Amino acid sequence: MDTEQLKKQMKKIKVKNVLNADVEVENNSSLQMIGKGRQGAVFQYSDDICVKVFGNQEDCDREYYALSLGKNTDLFPKVHAKGKLYIAMDFVRGVDLREYLQSQPLTEELSNKLIQMLIVFKEIGYERIDHHKRQIYLQEDGSLKVIDVARTVWRDRVYPYPRKLLNSLGAENKEVFLSHVQALAPELYKEWLHYIQMEELSREIYQVVLNEAPDKEKQKEALKMESNKLLTRDDEKNYVVLLEGLMHKVFKEEWIKTMLARGEDPYKVMEEIDKYWVERELESIGMKEATSIPIKIQKEKKHRFVGFPESASRFGTRIAKKTKYEKKAKSQSKIKDKDFKKEIKVKYNKESGRKIYTGIIKR
Ligand SMILES: Nc1ncnc2c1ncn2[C@@H]1O[C@H](COP(=O)(O)OP(=O)(O)OP(=O)(O)O)[C@@H](O)[C@H]1O
Numbered sequence: 001m002d003t004e005q006l007k008k009q010m011k012k013i014k015v016k017n018v019l020n021a022d023v024e025v026e027n028n029s030s031l032q033m034i035g036k037g038r039q040g041a042v043f044q045y046s047d048d049i050c051v052k053v054f055g056n057q058e059d060c061d062r063e064y065y066a067l068s069l070g071k072n073t074d075l076f077p078k079v080h081a082k083g084k085l086y087i088a089m090d091f092v093r094g095v096d097l098r099e100y101l102q103s104q105p106l107t108e109e110l111s112n113k114l115i116q117m118l119i120v121f122k123e124i125g126y127e128r129i130d131h132h133k134r135q136i137y138l139q140e141d142g143s144l145k146v147i148d149v150a151r152t153v154w155r156d157r158v159y160p161y162p163r164k165l166l167n168s169l170g171a172e173n174k175e176v177f178l179s180h181v182q183a184l185a186p187e188l189y190k191e192w193l194h195y196i197q198m199e200e201l202s203r204e205i206y207q208v209v210l211n212e213a214p215d216k217e218k219q220k221e222a223l224k225m226e227s228n229k230l231l232t233r234d235d236e237k238n239y240v241v242l243l244e245g246l247m248h249k250v251f252k253e254e255w256i257k258t259m260l261a262r263g264e265d266p267y268k269v270m271e272e273i274d275k276y277w278v279e280r281e282l283e284s285i286g287m288k289e290a291t292s293i294p295i296k297i298q299k300e301k302k303h304r305f306v307g308f309p310e311s312a313s314r315f316g317t318r319i320a321k322k323t324k325y326e327k328k329a330k331s332q333s334k335i336k337d338k339d340f341k342k343e344i345k346v347k348y349n350k351e352s353g354r355k356i357y358t359g360i361i362k363r
């Protein structure tokens with residue numbers, strides 16, 4: 001091959017890469033362009049040789065490296081010359097599989113050849129054991145030739161099965177090919193099937209995640225609204241009651257700590273505290289004497305309660321709180337706060353040491 005002649009021609013061709021499109025070509029040579037893609041444009045150089053001119057050096061080096069890996073096989077065009085931005089190689093005759101399969105069936109024999117092709121890919125060290133059907137040519141003698149191999153090497157990500165080849169065959173031929181693989185190489189078929197199923201699963205998971213996302217947002221919004229029910233500060237009266245309860249609790253805890261630090265008996269201390277609160281609260285509703293005077297049953301109705309100090313000591317505030325049920329009940333019976341009397345007994349749970357209040361509130 002006259003490489004000087006080739007060089008001269010190459011100076012007259014400019015190829016520029018375009019994002020997401022085939023290259024742009026400025027051809028002032030006498031060579032005729034026979035095809036182009038994203039990486040380069042291909043020109044007929046002689047009857048048996050064509051030259052691929054690249055838009056950038058990396059793609060050119062990559063394709064050259066991939067072709068050199070396969071130079072001892074019959075699967076790829078032979079390289080005749082290499083420049084910074086071009087590769088002169090065998091002109092591949094025959095028909096590519098995209099065209100061929102439009103009118104011809106995918107026979108088991110052809111499937112066999114495709115599996116052999118993948119084996120060669122693996123043997124020569126290609127990282128991507130895969131290829132699109134339009135880059136695979138069926139020759140007159142029945143053998144296969146593969147072009148456009150730059151993307152088989154120097155890859156970050158590869159797939160564990162020939163995804164591109166299978167998908168490029170189309171749904172029907174994909175099934176035919178897989179049935180041939182199942183018959184010719186059952187273990188390989190099982191593995192591919194596994195990956196195909198995993199791929200399907202990934203797709204389903206993606207859909208679930210995608211559909212879940214807006215729901216999650218909705219749930220968050222709903223919770224935001226619902227949690228407003230837990231807010232307490234809008235109702236000023238109730239707020240005072242709750243705050244008072246909280247302060248009682250803190251005050252009691254601190255008081256116990258102080259008394260314990262002074263070496264007092266904790267049970268006795270707690271009893272004293274509770275007695276104090278009950279008296280304070282009864283006092284606040286004008287019933288200071290209630291703890292000492294005998295219980296006077298004015299009406300039949302009784303409110304029995306068993307609970308912890310908080311519920312007992314807030315006896316007075318419970319009345320002030322007036323839930324809508326209490327308001328209703330109260331308006332129905334026209335009972336006044338001073339009508340309430342209560343008798344409270346404090347017991348201690350021997351195991352937990354907690355106080356249990358039992359008693360009857362009578363009115
Ligand atoms: N060795 C060859 N023999 C015959 N025709 C060829 C040869 N190499 C490439 N061609 C033709 O040139 C076209 C473009 O070549 P090629 O696919 O290698 O370009 P590319 O830019 O690398 O493509 P892609 O965008 O797929 O990477 C091919 O589709 C084919 O028609």
Ligand SMILES: [Mg+2]
Binds near residue numbers: 039148
């Ligand atoms: Mg390419």
